[in-house]
Amino acid sequence: xxxxxxxxxxxxxxxxLIIILSLVSSFYVFSIKKDTENILRANYNTLxxxxxxxxxxxxxxxxxxxxxxxxxxxxQKQIKNITESGEKLATDxxxxxxxxxxxxxxxxxxxxxxxxxxxxxxxxNMDAIKQKSDKAKxxxxxxxxxxxxxxxxxxxxxxxLLINLPNNIxxxxxxxxxxxxxxxxxxxxERVHFTNHNEFGDLAKSxxxxxxxxxxxxxxxLYKIFFEKKRLDTLINNMHDPxxxxxxxxxxxxxxxxxxxxxxxxxxxxxxxxxxDIAVSNDLIRSMILxxxxxxxxxxxxxxxxxxxxxxxxxxxxxxxxIVPTGEExxxxxxxxxxxxxxxxxxxxxxxxxxxxxxVSHELKTPIASIKLSLQLLENxxxxxxxxxxxxxxxxxKEDSHRLLKITGELLNLSQLETGNIQLNxxxxxxxxxxxxxxxxxxxxxxxxxxxxxxxIQDNLPKVKADKDKTSxxxxxxxxxxxxxxxxxxxxxxxTIAQGSTITFxxxxxxxxxxxxxxxxxxxxxxxxxxxxxxxxGLGLAISKExxxxxxxxxxxxxxxxxxxxxxxxxxxxx
Numbered sequence: 001x002x003x004x005x006x007x008x009x010x011x012x013x014x015x016x017l018i019i020i021l022s023l024v025s026s027f028y029v030f031s032i033k034k035d036t037e038n039i040l041r042a043n044y045n046t047l048x049x050x051x052x053x054x055x056x057x058x059x060x061x062x063x064x065x066x067x068x069x070x071x072x073x074x075x076q077k078q079i080k081n082i083t084e085s086g087e088k089l090a091t092d093x094x095x096x097x098x099x100x101x102x103x104x105x106x107x108x109x110x111x112x113x114x115x116x117x118x119x120x121x122x123x124x125n126m127d128a129i130k131q132k133s134d135k136a137k138x139x140x141x142x143x144x145x146x147x148x149x150x151x152x153x154x155x156x157x158x159x160x161l162l163i164n165l166p167n168n169i170x171x172x173x174x175x176x177x178x179x180x181x182x183x184x185x186x187x188x189x190e191r192v193h194f195t196n197h198n199e200f201g202d203l204a205k206s207x208x209x210x211x212x213x214x215x216x217x218x219x220x221x222l223y224k225i226f227f228e229k230k231r232l233d234t235l236i237n238n239m240h241d242p243x244x245x246x247x248x249x250x251x252x253x254x255x256x257x258x259x260x261x262x263x264x265x266x267x268x269x270x271x272x273x274x275x276x277d278i279a280v281s282n283d284l285i286r287s288m289i290l291x292x293x294x295x296x297x298x299x300x301x302x303x304x305x306x307x308x309x310x311x312x313x314x315x316x317x318x319x320x321x322x323i324v325p326t327g328e329e330x331x332x333x334x335x336x337x338x339x340x341x342x343x344x345x346x347x348x349x350x351x352x353x354x355x356x357x358x359x360v361s362h363e364l365k366t367p368i369a370s371i372k373l374s375l376q377l378l379e380n381x382x383x384x385x386x387x388x389x390x391x392x393x394x395x396x397x398k399e400d401s402h403r404l405l406k407i408t409g410e411l412l413n414l415s416q417l418e419t420g421n422i423q424l425n426x427x428x429x430x431x432x433x434x435x436x437x438x439x440x441x442x443x444x445x446x447x448x449x450x451x452x453x454x455x456x457i458q459d460n461l462p463k464v465k466a467d468k469d470k471t472s473x474x475x476x477x478x479x480x481x482x483x484x485x486x487x488x489x490x491x492x493x494x495x496t497i498a499q500g501s502t503i504t505f506x507x508x509x510x511x512x513x514x515x516x517x518x519x520x521x522x523x524x525x526x527x528x529x530x531x532x533x534x535x536x537x538g539l540g541l542a543i544s545k546e547x548x549x550x551x552x553x554x555x556x557x558x559x560x561x562x563x564x565x566x567x568x569x570x571x572x573x574x575x
Contacts, residue, residue, distance in 0.1 A: 014157045021150040028143030032136050043125040043132070046081055049074040050122045057114060060105055068102060078121070084128045090120045176207065183211055242314070242340040244288065248333055250275045259340070262305055262314075288316060288338050302343060313347040314340035371401045424550055428463040428574050429471070431496055431503055437468075438475035439494065442483060449488045453479075456495040464503045464571040466551055471571070474544040474555075475505060478567045481540065482509035485565075501575065506568040514559040522557055544569075 056071035075098060082088045094117040101110050175192060182190035190211055192204040233254065236243055242259035246252055252270050260267055263284055270278060279286035287303060302313045317339045322331040375398050378386070386394065439453055446453055464471075475494075482492045486509045497504040514522060514529060521527050525542040548555045548569045559565035 010157065010161050014154060014161070017150055017154045017157065021147065021154060024146045024150055025143070028139060028146070031139045032143070043083070043129045046078060046083075046087075046125045047122060049078045049081065050118050050125075053078075053118055054115065057111055057118075060101075060111075064105070068105070071098065084124045087121060087124050090117050090124065093117050094121070172203075176203065179207065179211075183214065189215060241342060244338045245335060246275055246289070246338070247335040250289070252278070253335065262340075288340070302347065303340065310344075312342060312344040315343045316340055368401050368405050371397070372405070375401065424467045424470070426465055426467055426551065429466045429468040430463055431461045431505070432457055434464075434466070434468060434472050434475065435494055435496070435505070437472045438479055441472075441476045442479045445480070446483050446492070449483060449486070449490075451483055451486055451488070452491050454491055454493045456493060458496055458498055461496060461498060461503060462573040462575075464573055466553075466571050467547075470547045471505075471551070471569070474547055474569060475507065477540040477544050478507040481567075482507055482511070482565075485509065485511040487511065498573070501573050502570045503573050504568050504570045506566055508564065508566040510564040513561045513563050513565050514557065515561050519557060519559065523555065 052074040053071050056067045056074065059067040060071065075095060078091055079095065082091055094114060097110060097114050097117065101107060101114060104110070179190050179192045191208050236254065237256045239256060240258060242262055243254075243256045244252060244259050245254045252273055252275055255263070255267065255270055260270070263270070263282065265278075265282065275285060275289045279289055284303075284305065302315050305312055305314055319337045319339065320333060321335050321337060322333050324331045375394055378394055435455060435457060439455070443453070479492065479494070486492060490510055492510075493506075493508045495506040495508065497506065518527075518529050522529070523541050523545040526538040527542075528538040545555050548571070551571060553569055553571040555567075555569050557565060557567050
């Protein structure tokens, strides 16, 4: 029998017995109430009328009209309330004798007979009260009997349900729970055996089917793949760097906890969604999924994000994931992994370094300027004449102080760039004037190596939107490097090219050129080509790049080892 049927039968029978108990109790309570009301209505009222007639009879005299009237009223009520056998005869006799008494109220013998008739009526009702009381008592005893019988049946059924029902339900559940725990502990051979054809039997059958399928799944390669995926997900989630994975269609495949924390959205709001759709309402996602210009690993500028309760800096690294399908030779792109490396500690150190360099460079400029002034005074003949050795020493000190002043100037420019304090004065500048200023600045150095500076400037060039001083500084840096790495009696060409809305300034030398291995690093701070002149700081080209990009321009280099180099910048022309 099914558990639901058992419950329905047991609880239904208990419910029916409770209804029967209620009906029996109500029936007997109503019967007792009826008997009680019958005594009150039929007998107690007669006793009350009889008592009133006796009182009126005792007060009755020749002139007592009021007493006779009261007797008459109670007699009429008694005539209407005759309920017992023999009571009518006694009442009729009373009525006849009272009619006679009204003619002669002083007849004591008649009053005595009337009292006897009243007592007879009282006795009849007293006997009736006793009989009805015995009947009510018998009804109450019968009620107690049947209520006890039905109550006992209800108790036995309820007790049986209390003892058997919990065990019938709890024991199979306990056994099933134990089996589920075994399954959770990867004991997939566990089975549940219920012989009853009830709900638990059906549940056991379904459970055993599930356990069998789990056992088959555990023994399959799919389980191993899923287990490895789970391990990979755990590894990604435990990484301290934010990581987001995209497929070839730009759909987010995964995002670890660190990524979700800095993005500020929940996992279900990003996993399986198109990244470009999320980027519409999330600036950080938009900056993270910017298309890369080159394949493979690309590093971008640091992203400033408020994370871990402070402004943090992250370096984005996008790794293109490719695979070679089975039986094919060419790899295909299956997605990208975006990694944000937390470089906040390095940025903080870099800021400290920048501030230190700025402070030291600023403090060095004053004593260096004093040294140069002192050298000018020493070279003045009014302070005295110097011999040849002294002049050589003065010249050596002058070159060293000039180099120190140049280094401190570059360091100050670098600190301004890194702290964002650089001030640009963008205006409409004449390209010819910028080139002339740069050539005049390096003319003497070029003459010392007998290097000829050749200009190729187009006529009627439009003006450019540029900071004249900083752009000239960049060209001077190009020319200085070209002179340094060119041999004596060589050429350096300064050329301008107008293309559309841009003007390009090119400086071409015919020196030893740059190895392809170093082209991508030539604009990095402090980088110097191995084997090159180490007199500089390695900051000139890095500062040049920052100056030009701050003006929304571009900077580039073209070089072949042994054939020279061309450094160029492109700026927007005034329309």
